[in-house]
Amino acid sequence: xxxxxxxxxxxxxxxxxxxxxxxxxxxxxxxxxxxxxxxxxxxxxxxxxxxxxxxxxxxxxxxxxxxxxxxxxxxxxxxxxxxxxxxxxxxxxxxxxxxxxxxxxxxxxxxxxxxxxxxxxxxxxxxxxxxxxxxxxxxxxxxxxxxxxxxxxxxxxxxxxxxxxxxxxxxxxxxxxxxxxxxxxxxxxxxxxxxxxxxxxxxxxxxxxxxxxxxxxxxxxxxxxxxxxxxxxxxxxxxxxxxxxxxxxxxxxxxxxxxxxxxxxxxxxxxxxxxxxxxxxxxxxxxxxxxxxxxxxxxxxxxxxxxxxxxxxxxxx
Amino acid sequence: xxxxxxxxxxxxxxxxxxxxxxxxxxxxxxxxxxxxxxxxxxxxxxxxxxxxxxxxxxxxxxxxxxxxxxxxxxxxxxxxxxxxxxxxxxxxxxxxxxxxxxxxxxxxxxxxxxxxxxxxxxxxxxxxxxxxxxxxxxxxxxxxxxxxxxxxxxxxxxxxxxxxx
Numbered sequence: 001x002x003x004x005x006x007x008x009x010x011x012x013x014x015x016x017x018x019x020x021x022x023x024x025x026x027x028x029x030x031x032x033x034x035x036x037x038x039x040x041x042x043x044x045x046x047x048x049x050x051x052x053x054x055x056x057x058x059x060x061x062x063x064x065x066x067x068x069x070x071x072x073x074x075x076x077x078x079x080x081x082x083x084x085x086x087x088x089x090x091x092x093x094x095x096x097x098x099x100x101x102x103x104x105x106x107x108x109x110x111x112x113x114x115x116x117x118x119x120x121x122x123x124x125x126x127x128x129x130x131x132x133x134x135x136x137x138x139x140x141x142x143x144x145x146x147x148x149x150x151x152x153x154x155x156x157x158x159x160x161x162x163x164x165x166x167x168x169x170x171x172x173x174x175x176x177x178x179x180x181x182x183x184x185x186x187x188x189x190x191x192x193x194x195x196x197x198x199x200x201x202x203x204x205x206x207x208x209x210x211x212x213x214x215x216x217x218x219x220x221x222x223x224x225x226x227x228x229x230x231x232x233x234x235x236x237x238x239x240x241x242x243x244x245x246x247x248x249x250x251x252x253x254x255x256x257x258x259x260x261x262x263x264x265x266x267x268x269x270x271x272x273x274x275x276x277x278x279x280x281x282x283x284x285x286x287x288x289x290x291x292x293x294x295x296x297x298x299x300x301x302x303x304x305x306x307x308x309x310x311x312x313x314x315x316x317x
Numbered sequence: 318x319x320x321x322x323x324x325x326x327x328x329x330x331x332x333x334x335x336x337x338x339x340x341x342x343x344x345x346x347x348x349x350x351x352x353x354x355x356x357x358x359x360x361x362x363x364x365x366x367x368x369x370x371x372x373x374x375x376x377x378x379x380x381x382x383x384x385x386x387x388x389x390x391x392x393x394x395x396x397x398x399x400x401x402x403x404x405x406x407x408x409x410x411x412x413x414x415x416x417x418x419x420x421x422x423x424x425x426x427x428x429x430x431x432x433x434x435x436x437x438x439x440x441x442x443x444x445x446x447x448x449x450x451x452x453x454x455x456x457x458x459x460x461x462x463x464x465x466x467x468x469x470x471x472x473x474x475x476x477x478x479x480x481x482x
Contacts, residue, residue, distance in 0.1 A: 035409070036429055039419060039429070095370070101415070102415045103369050103372065107370070108370040116348075134337035135337040138341035139341045139344070145349055149356075150356055162377070166379060178383065179379075190402075191402050203460055
């Protein structure tokens with residue numbers, strides 16, 4: 001598997017998820033068109049640009065623009081332009097949604113990964129408009145490393161927050177237990193699905209220090225995933241199980257993590273796509289696939305093939 | 318092209334490729350360092366500041382008292398019993414954290430006052446079971462609640478309003 005194939009596959013999965021997310025959450029995102037202005041508390045990019053809420057039409061149009069921009073980015077068409085445009089629109093729309101007094105934490109990693117992808121040659125494979133450049137393999141390798149670093153550091157930061165705000169008592173005491181009880185109770189009282197199991201288990205005092213310790217090992221130990229491909233896979237599996245436990249104990253859904261998209265930099269996605277494509281071909285499908293295998297020379301559609309070596313690309317005038 | 322000329326061309330291409338790889342490596346390292354610094358920035362800066370998409374991820378990190386202070390908006394039916402309202406009814410959102418935040422801000426005197434929040438929620442409930450809406454702060458034993466201690470330890474009603482018929 002080439003690095004560009006892996007990176008292209010990550011683009012497909014991450015941008016594909018972001019597009020699906022925008023479509024599913026569009027009614028919610030559009031609902032911010034008519035909120036009380038007194039609740040507006042801008043953060044991030046929105047705080048740099050706005051003092052007050054946007055008009056209704058602008059909110060709707062920006063959500064629509066983000067959805068539309070995701071399509072060319074997904075298929076890798078003119079990525080150098082469409083990738084950054086999509087990244088900006090996605091960041092804007094989700095930052096705006098978080099600018100109403102409460103910052104949520106389920107979408108941060110998706111946005112960070114889209115931004116890193118937008119700065120990378122993520123359309124050098126698995127794209128209808130493959131954009132090759134000199135030293136493409138080296139650039140793709142570093143982009144994948146940057147995606148992996150962004151992923152593990154979000155967990156490290158979350159681990160640091162627990163030690164900073166809760167001290168060692170977060171690991172050895174009742175902080176996690178109380179948090180689980182409070183969170184489930186708040187959800188119940190505010191009419192949202194909660195975890196009766198988590199609430200009931202909050203009464204089992206001895207259970208929580210080991211769970212807190214495991215949680216800290218997953219978060220603060222995340223950098224081990226950068227050491228080798230095998231450790232990356234193992235940590236991804238453990239982190240995924242961690243999110244399953246959060247879902248079970250607190251009814252908190254981290255869809256980006258639970259669907260495995262967050263861990264795309266650690267998974268051999270390019271290899272899986274190449275195998276799937278090979279199986280498709282063996283099955284006798286002769287039609288030209290919409291996305292081309294980076295290592296299979298194609299009749300030149302866009303005047304380039306990612307199968308060319310870097311030197312071939314470099315020597316191109 | 319002579320053999321010597323072809324060889325020189327190949328060497329030139331190889332040197333050019335090596336240069337491109339070196340530049341790509343430097344640029345890649347720079348991007349990686351910028352990404353790492355950006356993700357770590359919210360915890361490095363003083364005071365640490367949660368934002369989006371760069372966050373301190375403070376969720377579930379703070380110690381809490383066993384007694385939970387819950388700012389709530391609840392419906393009250395004709396028998397005087399509580400009717401749990403959805404985040405959609407409370408704050409026009411399907412995000413419970415945002416609904417809770419809107420109620421907490423109103424109770425704290427930031428944003429809408431409790432009376433205005435109460436009337437807005439009541440207006441959303443026209444035709445439903447509740448005959449009234451209350452904005453309250455209830456104190457509960459958070460762990461005990463799941464073991465059957467469902468009565469609030471203390472209740473403060475900030476606003477009450479009728480649901481329009």
